[in-house]
Amino acid sequence: MSKASKPFLSPLLKKLAPRIGARVFLEPEWGVVGQIVFKSGAKSYFRYNSIDLNPLGATEISKDKDYANFFLKSQGYCVVPGSRAFFSDEWSKTIHSKRNIHTAWVYAQKLGLPVIVKPNSGSQGRGVEKVFTKADFYRAVRSIFAYDKVMLVQNVVTGRDYRLVVLDGEVISAYERVPLSVMGDGRSSIKQLLAQKQAEFKKAGRDTQIKPTDPRIARKLGQQKLSLASKPKVEERVFLLDNANLSTGGDSVDVTSTAHPLFQKLAVNITRDMGLRLCGVDLMIEGDIAQAPKVGPKNKKDVRNYCVLEINSAPGLDHYVTTGAKQKKIVEELYLKVLKALEK
16 A cells, blocks of 8 residues: 555545535545445445445446457447457466467557557556557567466557546546657657656646656657657657556547537447446547548448547546646535445
8 A cells, every 4th residue: 555646536536525414434544445325325335446335346347448349349339440369478377378569569460560569458558659660569469468367469449549438327528649749849858848748747736646757658760760859840740659548648528519410429328338337438439529420331341430539437537637627626516426426
């Protein structure tokens, strides 16, 4: 247990609970687990971002990206194409499988480089990387296997990255996630621009820590023939990571009021069909979420312009809440609805 991460949900629930006549009792030493006592005397519990709302089985499936993909695909949803799980040497021997790091490399070549590699569990973009060479592949996968015995190899999908948060059949928040980037001013180096961005985060109360030493940043810059010392031109945007997680310095653009009803319905249906009440549905869309999705498959060819990246049964909004006053209000209203849903 570490006190390095400041609890997000605990103080928020404690603040909101009195608005519905409830109270929150926190474990005092760490402040990350708590009990909610409603007016009726009924009790509910939470730990970090996990609350007593989703069924256990559905929650466990949602935490496992490969199993979640299996059930999403079996129900007709479009998932990242070519996604396949592979195992660490130790685990592949334990389960008597030949799907180890070496067969993973063979599969990656079959898909065609570059490919995406990611841990099968976990969140916040940890370990997610686009790899272009054999050396990068083995390095990235061994890094994943240091903490997760299962990893995924996937095709690269392009488009705009959106998260829709669903609660009891309603989209209560939707936002676009933009990967970590800096905007050039013609004078400052990328390293200096990153420092400026970190200062802006701190001023806004956002505790995201940008790590200029993250090797993924160096590789991303290298692919663009740039380095931390490079000085982008005025209004030249330079992307530093491939994943769009807010926890790694990404930015958000709220689209709750503009998301097309059919995309909202898609997120609601996914949440329902995966047995969840609260869910973050991550979509990659080739186009704008304000426009109707393309339907498919048609004539045996899938023409859909989107795919489901992941689902999350405990969508953490701690980074999103610090991106602006509007977002803070959205999150507070979201969790007020969560509290009311828990009371039912």
